[in-house]
Amino acid sequence: MLWSLFKILLFVALIVALAFGVQWLLSVSGEVLVTFNGQEYVLPPLMVVICALALMLALWVLFKLAGLLIAALRFINGDDTALGAYFDRNRERKGYDALSDSLIALASGEAREAAAKAQKAERYLQRPEVTTLLVAQASEAAGETARARDAWKELLAHDRTRFVGVRGLMRQKLEEGDTETAMKLAEKAFALKPRHVETQDTLLRLQARDENWDGARRVLTAKLKAGTLPKDVYKRREAVLSLADARDQLARGDTGKAHAEILEANRLSPELVPAAVLAARAHIEAGELRRASKVLRVARARTPHPDLAAAFADIDPAETPAARIKRFQPFLKVAPDAPETRMLDAELHLAAEDFPGARRALGKTWETHPTTRSLSLMAAIERGEGASEAVVRGWLAKALTASRGPQWVCDNCGTVHADWLPVCTHCEAFDSLEWREVESGGSGTATLSSEMLPLLIGPSTAGISDAETAAPAPEPQKQNDEHPADTDATRREADPIETLPAGSSPPAPQDEAPTTAGTSRM
Template sequence: MIRILFFLIVVFALGLGFAWLADRPGDLELTFNGYRYEITLMVAAVAVTAVVAAVMIAWWLTKAIWNSPYTIARYFRVRRRDRGYQALSTGMIAAGAGDAAKARLMNKQAAKLIRSDQEPLINLLDAQTSLLEGDHDAARQKFEAMLDDPEMRMLGLRGLYMEAERLGDRAAARHYAGRAAEVAPQLVWASTATLEEKTERGDWDGALKLLDGQKSGRQIDRDVANRRRAVLLTAKAMSLMDTDPVAAKNAALEANRLQPDLVPAAATAAKALFRQNDIRKGAKILEASWKIEPHPEVGELYLHARPGDAAHDRLTRARKLEALKQNNPDSSMIVARAALDAREYREAREAAESAIRMQPREGAYLLLADIEEAESGDQGRVRQFLSKAVRAPRDPAWVADGFVSDRWAPVSPITGKLDAFEWRAPVERLTPLIEPYVDLEEDNQPALAAPAEADVEDTIVEPAETAATPVEAAVQPTAGPTDAAKVEPGRMETPTAPRPLREPRQRAAKASEPDAFMPTNPPDDPGVTPEDEVEPTPRRFRLF
């Protein structure tokens, strides 16, 4: 743009000069070698301008001819470079799409057209292609070679980190992440891996310092940083609870201030306050946490805030928790347990049944069994509640990466991830187990073998002289390996496929049915409840 303006200014100046000369006519007289030349001023100006232009053109032509070899070489070099970058771009797209063959072809073309020391992306494409081809050893060698190049060092560390994560070598992965974090602390993946490594070693102060650096560098959001800081402070308070109660209390209180909904932070802060006889402040923290989300650990701490309280005093505190969070199964469960300890069986039963109506689960049925055994000792109803507990969904627990724990931890024991534990029902059994085990793949097991035995007894059957009835043949056991000597000579027995093993959960459900362990003559067994009773339908089977 500046060149265009300068050109326009020069043309405008020349135009003004020639116009000024045209308005002022004159003659120019020149004597040279005995001759006298007379020309007008305008012709002289045009001649001078033409001579200058001719000199400039001659100089440009001379320079172009002199530099023509370099110009031609540069043209072909630029053309070669453009083809190389086109091949490199196509290869990167192919590598991203998972086309290993095309990526390798484009990598070879790019390496021929562009030198790898001039374009580091060729090394990256080569390593990515090796990964797509499954040659991880070659890829690791290429990533290690990148460590010598300052421009490619971070890329090499990232590749080695990903390979170590793939192999499950967490120590090597965190080593590479630590090296990357020392050089470039702004890398989120490196700082996160280093943070997990410090938390696994229990270096809570170092982890908090690294987290502050991430927050100041705006690598993570403010809410995420506050959550992680609360988790780290809670873990620090739990580790200092026995050695430094004051520091543990300060860390737990700060964690509770940052994340009031973090149950371990509230529980740890309350424990620290209770140890310093600050019952009132600790109870307020637990009440605030209970209002946000009721948790059994919070309820137990609240009930046993004063160890010398009587059972009825704990029941009164449980009722207060229920008033803070009404129509909640955990509130009803805490009242039911406290009432059972106080021997208020009626209130305990009503609270447990209310919890079941809101959310049927294993713990509520087990609590009903305890109440029934403590109040009446009716073993029949106790077994009934126990069988329902087996079929009911499991109680919530601390779950992280499929690992179920009774206690909260700051990191996952499986992957080492920070703040991985969640309070939820384990995935092993989310719905009640009602249907019995049925092997649909067995062709040799008749459907009427199990239910037909009771009906056959009610059917009048004449004594059979020779052949067995179809029902008898169906319920007769199949000869196994131990019965091979009983098979008549000349008669071939069809071997039956072995029955597959039942799943552990199904075996446990079958073994927990009342009929599996009911005594021979239980006088106190009430049988099934009226809502579970089903009117039997009479059935008859034709034997011939």
């Protein structure tokens, strides 16, 4: 609007200036003497200006005629396109000027101006594969979805721009949330250009979202052949697809194929925790206990995860707590400095009711790595050693506000998941979950043995007899010489964590303590 007004004002200003110029020339006194071929011509100033303009016009016409004559001679000599090129040269120049203006406007963020210039270029150039593309992009930038959709559809009619049209429509459907149509368009775009990286990634994400594992494998193989995916990343994602397919096979009851997929996933990515757990259980079912133990130790060296310890415990589920402690020693030597290792060792001793040993195993983990699980373990140790209820509740009160520890977190959007999944439930990113600690909290559950619940919250008061309710607290076990028993008073002096005095109400009911049953199952 402002530009149109500016052009009108400029035109009016030029007309006024021209009128003033003519009036000035008429009012100027004097004459111009021109001598040509022995003849003298006396001309007024206005006539001189008119003659100069007429001469310039005559020269321009002369050059045009000369160009037309040259084109005619080339046509006579056999160049069939000479005359057409002569007449189209001016049209092309105007078309390319409009095309350049459209590109500049689009880069400047003037989407509507870019679309108008693109349509002008189309009138001059008659090249819809170029100008329609600019109209589509400019319309998308201006928010004119319907106009952009029509432009993308027009591009489907040309071989050179069919892929661009399919890709544009696919992106529109993704923005609208129509993933079913977007999937079909992505498959069409992939068929047209299998090496296009964006199309590969989009199709892989959509296929993984729909659990089309075979289709995702084909795309993954195409990415590897195209050189757009490193070999190690390919093996990791192929393992994820195999594991996801194996889970579906197990759900359908096809254990034979599922076990083959599980073992393949573990072979491709030994550090993938869910694959290692399922592979170990498959070896256990087959009686291959040594292989199961090796699989779990290899995975634990990369990611100390409680599920690995749970699977290692299932190798001999009937063993005594003392025998289990002994059998777990080689397993604990893998990543010995990890907080998970210390907490696992403490759980083993708690299951054996060796509370001083659990304290030694846990060490200062509750201080160097305070999490819900480590602080709850300290509460269990204090209860087992006969500490007062206030001391135990003090530890549990700290556990309520402590970090949840490592969890399955999406690297793409930061969503916390209770279990590992091949696709994030929030952003639908493929293979984005990582076992790590969330810095700013987040939802999730602490991984803690269910056998430790009585140690943490005591016997439930629901449905038990009065005699059981009135039963005195167990006497503290006799401490060894290395860790002499502490009285309640000395413990309170040495440990300032006890924040609740005797007789005061706890911060939360005992049955709401953060002692969710975990996966270690010691």
